[in-house]
Amino acid sequence: MNEIDSLEMAVIDRNAEYWGVEPWELMEEAGRKVASEIESNRSVTLFCGKGNNGGDGFVAARYLFEKECDVKVVLVGKERSIGTDVARDNWLKLKNLDVTLIEGPRKEFYNDLEITSDVVVDAILGVGIKGRLREPVKSAVQAINRAKKSRIVSVDVPTGIDPDTGKGYGVKSDTTITFHKKKKGLNKAKLVDIGIPDKAETHVGPGDLFFLPKRKENSHKGENGRLMVIGGEEYTGAPALSALAALRSGCDLPVIYTKGNKDTISGFSPNLIVRDIKSFDSDKIYKSSSKFDAALIGPGLGRNSESMEEIRRLIDKLDIKKVLDADALHACKKTKTLLRKSIITPHSGEFESLFGKKPSKQLIKEFADQYNCIILKKGKNDIISNGDTIKINESGNAGMTVGGTGDILAGVVSSLVARKDYDFRLTAAASFIVGKAGDQIKKDLGVDGIIATDLLKEIPKVRAEQV
Ligand SMILES: NC(=O)C1=CN([C@@H]2O[C@H](COP(=O)(O)OP(=O)(O)OC[C@H]3O[C@@H](n4cnc5c(N)ncnc54)[C@H](O)[C@@H]3O)[C@@H](O)[C@H]2O)[C@H](O)CC1
């Protein structure tokens, strides 16, 4: 079972909510599972923090009260500092029960605290810990570690242990009840299911947008990704759509390189920078590439045999991160080693033509592994794989089969590569963004009559709305 870190947990939580499982349901199950680890009629002191780890503790206290335990809850802070609604709701439920509730905001309270209960529950900090322990949490942890006669049960992560490193001064638990997936640094842990739906991990959701790059506040032009868009020999609109989509996805310097159509393409929009080249395998492209972070090769390329040769040499020699789309994939048909370390975005027909087999989840994963690339196979549901993991994207709708949406998707994928990295989760996030943009348009226009350019303005809104 691979361990996961706090960001991954936050992604799963957000996606669980998106797929219909509310945070309060997860917390209720988390607390119930903790309580079920403790026998009835015992005396239990629960130390609860201000976040959702504390919320789990409040729920556990309620279930322990119902098991006729002698329950005392110590809030390591003040009631008004409880940081989330779902935790506060569970604190308020306790106030209606015959449970001793103590607020302990000051470290002095813990310095001479004698804990005599049979069991101590450590629900102070979980995966939300940031940095070294601050007071009064630190003194509370020391008080718990002095309770030698008590059985110490930690919730999710022993308070003080950083789940991303497994290190830190923390509670010396007898056991840790950890949720959904193991975290680093847990010895004597029991892994319990708290009802997170599989889709929270198998499908792309708004949580995956947590991986997106943040725009640097005081950044200069070009610091938020510089992208070469190479194509446009046959279809002039395609590279324009890709470059505009990259701009709408936060890349601030996409430059189109095309053969013979510079004026036509730059005429589409004042936002476009277009350079003319004599060959796709030209020194001009290689020299310029040192000023770019990534290249999208393929939009509107066509299949001119001389250009196909040039494109093969370009893919082989260009040493920046690459996204290959449309007829750039056709160029790689006979030499699939050219796909190595690239992101490719075929639709089903292009996949079959490239690999000689109809796409399936398993085959997408196998070919991504075999050719060491990331495959985003477009379809009713996009399927994304890096050869190790598969993610499915359900966002999007039938109105998006119109021409040009593939160029838009390639532009968003490429902008994230240019801005951040060649990354499986970012590729999946791009698929989710474009699909959600299409779903937003569908609300306004219905499925008939969506055109690719409609998507552009919706792209930045998806991130703003979903995260
Ligand atoms: N999907 C799940 O597994 C669920 C897990 N749940 C529980 O929620 C916590 C994570 O909750 P979160 O609110 O994000 O963070 P924490 O409660 O762990 O901590 C935040 C809290 O702690 C304070 N804090 C942070 N760092 C420090 C520090 N170094 N010193 C002192 N105080 C610190 C911060 O100010 C906040 O107040 C997870 O572990 C599970 O237990 C949910 O119940 C449901 C889903």
Ligand SMILES: [K+]
């Ligand atoms: K804890």
